[in-house]
Amino acid sequence: MSQQTQTLTIDGKELxxxxxxxxxEVARRNGIDIPTLCHLKRTAPTGACRxxxxxVQGGRALVASCAMPAAPRMVVATESEKVIEARxxxxxxxxxxxxxxxxxxxxxxxxxxxxxxxxxxxGGNVQxxxxxxxxxxxxxxxxxxxxxxxxxxxxxxYPIEDVNPFIVRDFGRCIxxxxxxxxxxxxxxxxxxxFGYRGAKAKIIxxxxxxxxxxxxxxxxxxxxxxxxGALTEKDARNAARPGETRRVRTTCAYCGxxxxxxxxxKDNRIVKVTGVEGAKPNLxxxxxxxxxxxxxVSSPERLTRxxxxxxxxxxxxxxxxxxxxxxxxxxxxxxxxxPESLGVLSSARITNEENYVAQKFARAVLETNHIDHCxxx
Ligand code: FES
Numbered sequence: 001m002s003q004q005t006q007t008l009t010i011d012g013k014e015l016x017x018x019x020x021x022x023x024x025e026v027a028r029r030n031g032i033d034i035p036t037l038c039h040l041k042r043t044a045p046t047g048a049c050r051x052x053x054x055x056v057q058g059g060r061a062l063v064a065s066c067a068m069p070a071a072p073r074m075v076v077a078t079e080s081e082k083v084i085e086a087r088x089x090x091x092x093x094x095x096x097x098x099x100x101x102x103x104x105x106x107x108x109x110x111x112x113x114x115x116x117x118x119x120x121x122x123g124g125n126v127q128x129x130x131x132x133x134x135x136x137x138x139x140x141x142x143x144x145x146x147x148x149x150x151x152x153x154x155x156x157x158y159p160i161e162d163v164n165p166f167i168v169r170d171f172g173r174c175i176x177x178x179x180x181x182x183x184x185x186x187x188x189x190x191x192x193x194x195f196g197y198r199g200a201k202a203k204i205i206x207x208x209x210x211x212x213x214x215x216x217x218x219x220x221x222x223x224x225x226x227x228x229x230g231a232l233t234e235k236d237a238r239n240a241a242r243p244g245e246t247r248r249v250r251t252t253c254a255y256c257g258x259x260x261x262x263x264x265x266x267k268d269n270r271i272v273k274v275t276g277v278e279g280a281k282p283n284l285x286x287x288x289x290x291x292x293x294x295x296x297x298v299s300s301p302e303r304l305t306r307x308x309x310x311x312x313x314x315x316x317x318x319x320x321x322x323x324x325x326x327x328x329x330x331x332x333x334x335x336x337x338x339x340p341e342s343l344g345v346l347s348s349a350r351i352t353n354e355e356n357y358v359a360q361k362f363a364r365a366v367l368e369t370n371h372i373d374h375c376x377x378x
Contacts, residue, residue, distance in 0.1 A: 006070075008070050008071065008072065008074040010023070011077060019069075020069065021069070021070050022045065022067065023056075023065035024036070024052055024065040025070075027065065034054065035052065035087065035140055036049070036052045037052075037177050037228055038066075038177035038178055038179060039066040040182050040183060041278075042186070042284065043182040043186040044182075045067040047064040049094075049177050050064055051087060051140065053087065054083060057076075057077075058075075062086055084144065087144055088144050088146050091144060092150040095141060095146070095153075096152065096153045096154060097153070097175070098155075098156050098171070098173060098175070099155075099156045100129075100138075100153075100173065100229075101119065101122075101126055101128075102138050110142065115128065129173060130168075130239075131173070131233065132242055134242070134244065136228035137175060138229075156172025157171065158171035158203055160172070161211055161212070162235060163213060164219070164235075165235065165293075166293050167233070167234065167235060168234075168238060169212070169231065170230060170231050170233070171203060173230040174203075174204060174229070176202055178204075179228060180224075180226050180227055181193055181195060181204060181223075183223050184217075188218075188222045188286065190218055190220065192207070192215050192216040192217040192218070193215075193223065194206075196209055219289040220289055220292065221234065221287065221289070225287075236273070236293075237272050240267065240272045241265070241272045241273075246273075247267075248265060249263070249264040250264075252352055254350060254352065255290045255291055255350050256350060257349060257351070257352065257353050257356060258283070260283035260286075260288075261281070262275070262276060262287065263276075263277055271298055274295055306318070307319070307320055308323075309322070309323060331343065335367065335368070340367055340368040343367045343369045343371065344373070345359055345362065345367070345369070345372045347360070347372065347374040347375075348375060360372045
């Protein structure tokens with residue numbers, strides 16, 4: 001054990017920690033699952049939701065493990081009776097606040113069809129939640145056997161905002177965990193959204209409570225990825241697929257050479273939405289507006305799928321063999337007639353570093369020219 005390392009006990013296991021680590025961090029590092037809602041990696045803990053409460057021996061009250069530093073000889077219970085009761089109460093209160101219609105009194109159905117049938121039975125114009133099956137609040141309610149209905153629900157106070165092309169804000173499904181605010185202010189440092197109003201009127205607001213598109217929001221979508229419920233969703237994905245209906249395909253973003261790691265959420269061979277890969281370098285889960293929302297071109301019918309050869313003022317389709325043959329013949333002819341310095345290669349800032357590496361190899365080793373550059377618009 002290094003001089004810096006000390007120990008505490010969590011659920012009967014003696015565990016080492018480094019001063020400064022929280023109880024939650026020590027637990028997670030050792031495979032002990034403490035549930036969280038507001039906790040967001042890479043940001044300062046706020047202790048807002050209290051879902052992560054644990055019992056510390058000798059303590060007067062339960063403590064939020066995401067904010068409480070580990071201390072030597074601390075004895076912690078993460079799933080004691082008191083802890084479970086507290087978590088159930090928190091969940092019941094959250095479910096009663098706003099529109100969380102996925103869990104209604106007396107229902108233990110976990111199938112989507114059952115959910116839709118109950119919505120129809122309830123009547124009115126209640127829309128199904130787009131996050132059904134991928135909502136952290138729902139997942140925890142199932143885990144602790146909690147259904148809504150213990151407290152009278154507070155109806156949603158604010159209408160849905162969907163006046164921008166990318167993000168739908170459904171305030172009725174917001175649990176005010178603050179993860180979106182932290183994602184915007186601490187991770188992307190855009191400072192576009194904040195908590196607004198007080199008490200029952202509390203709301204996440206942008207630019208003095210104006211729509212996203214009239215604010216400093218740059219539509220990076222970091223807030224959407226951080227949202228644990230259906231309060232913030234990608235507009236195009238809302239009706240295209242539910243969580244669980246897509247498969248993830250990991251890839252490298254092709255918009256620039258940074259190499260951001262993305263998960264493509266694919267249904268029926270079409271991209272439904274894109275998320276950043278949490279924890280993977282260089283972007284650690286973050287994306288820009290292009291990387292997250294600019295994927296329509298992939299399935300665009302206007303895309304070139306075959307090489308085109310110019311003939312006069314028009315183009316004709318050709319096979320790859322024919323096109324490559326022609327390019328090789330012409331490049332060789334120019335090189336022989338005017339020398340390699342008469343040739344140049346324009347690569348692109350929108351392809352990967354590896355592809356640009358191959359392009360410069362082609363220029364220098366095959367064409368024998370050092371005229372290689374990229375064009376940001378290609
Ligand atoms: Fe610790 Fe919310 S996760 S208080």
